[in-house]
Amino acid sequence: METCNGDETDNPILVRRDDEVISEAKWNGFKLCGDNIDKTVKPRNMTISKQSQSFNYFNSYAVLDRIDMSLCSEEAPLIDLEPDMGSILPSNDNKLSIIRNMAVLVARILVKNISFFKLHFEDAVEYHIKHKFTKEMSTKSEVVNLGIYLHSERSYDEFLQILDKLEKYIPKKIVEHDGLMREVHHQVLLGGDQMTAARARGSKMIRMNSTTDSKRLTGLLPVSEDWHTKVILLEIIWKRLYSTVSITDHGTLQQLRNLINRRNVVSDPKKDVNATEDFLNLVTTSYVLCVAMQKLKMKEIDSSPSVDVLDIGNTKEERKEWIITFSEEIASEYVDLSTFNSDRKIDPEDHVYEYAKEMISLGLFYMEYHDAIREGDGDRVFNCWKYMLIMFRATSHWNYALEAFTLLAQYHWILPE
DSSP states (O other): OEEEEEETTEEEEEEEETTEEEEEEOOOOEEEEEEEEEEEEOOSSOOSSOOOEEEEEEEEEEEEOOSOOTTOOOSOOOOOSSOOGGGGSOOHHHHHHHHHHHHHHHHHHHHHHOHHHHHHHTTTSOSSOOOTTHHHHTSOOOEEEEEEESSOTTSHHHHHHHHHHHHTTSOEEEEEETTEEEEEEOOEEEEEOHHHHHHHHHHHHHTTTOSSHHHHTTTEEEEEOHHHHHHHHHHHHHHHHOOGGGTTSTTSHHHHHHHTTOTTOOSOGGGOHHHHHHHHHHHHHHHHHHHHHHHTTOSSTTSOOSSOOOOOOSSHHHHHHHHHHHHHHHHHHHOOTTTTOTTOOOOTTOHHHHHHHHHHHHHHHHHHHHHHHHHTOHHHHHHHHHHHHHHHHHTTOHHHHHHHHHHHHIIIIISOO
């Protein structure tokens, strides 16, 4: 039997076969991911005995964690009977952090599209927002395909068979407790869409009274993957800002979609997620450029500012400070993160201005979430989840609102380090 052991003072993990040490390595861990694969086969000539057949399978793979977690504790924290609910809701510090990050995104947009900014600030822009694990997260992901299971996640009986097969990948170690040897399971994230995560939690509830950790599926921790959350966020933005009746209203998503002939962009973002995302980024970029050009009184995107630009400095640090300050002015003025608050104040006389603010706010928020995922910055991702908790609840996406609450509660109160 192979086992692995290590403690908080012993960085390497020893992997043993019986009493022989066969390898010594850091514990990086991994994540399991999966999603359904649906295939419908239609007969060429349909008869009573030959009808369409639907096949529902489950594809899975594993992704190696790039962070060394050898020193992380697996002891669950003491449960606070009166937890601070404010820790899962957006705070003023969260807001300021997101605004600062959006300023960096605005600066990138300006340098990429306006000649004046490209000439003076190309080397002063922060192309990667660094965090404490930037070095590790900049390496290429290691992905291992685990194959397709010929079971459907729609049925608890079949999904339990899938989970039993995935559970075999859970690392286990033998520890001594009160003179007895006990098998302890590492917890591994099981990622998927919201339905997969909910189905996995339901399956664990069914098995909660089983006699072993393996049967209880203790090592599997269901979570919702960020890609699926991005799709729901696109749906929220589209429901808020995309309307087929606004075809003659200049500057709306529908009018711009027709103007540049983006016929692959439709009312339902799920039909072409990539096209929807690309179009949203394009429109957000255009709005940001319009604001910047208006502030600098520029008539053409390749012209120079018509106003007296403050001394941008000679050194790289001085120029970096100038463009971030300018970009932060745009973000602070036009980004309203209280878009979905019921007590939000709007200007009833200027609907065009309110639409523009909401377009920039939601567009930059989507960019911030996307960039945080790409950089592997957990703190930024959780900041976004706090705001999405409010968005999901306000737009009646109850399952994802519950998913957001569960994720934040696990992070702050329930799970070990």
